[in-house]
Amino acid sequence: MSGLIINADDLGYSPTVNRAIADLFAAGLITSASLLVNQPASEEARPSPAVCRACRWVYT
Numbered sequence: 001m002s003g004l005i006i007n008a009d010d011l012g013y014s015p016t017v018n019r020a021i022a023d024l025f026a027a028g029l030i031t032s033a034s035l036l037v038n039q040p041a042s043e044e045a046r047p048s049p050a051v052c053r054a055c056r057w058v059y060t
Contacts, residue, residue: 008033012042 011033
């Protein structure tokens with residue numbers, strides 16, 4: 001199967017970003033997202049495996 005993958009970065013960054021990504025996924029405008037596991041809103045994000053295809057740790 002071939003197709004276009006549209007990934008949203010920074011799930012878990014903030015509640016606003018989480019809501020925007022959820023809305024885009026529900027509207028069919030993105031096909032996946034990557035979760036920032038050590039950010040303030042990562043617990044709130046709780047992505048389903050269908051949405052979250054990658055996890056990233058942020059080093060600063």
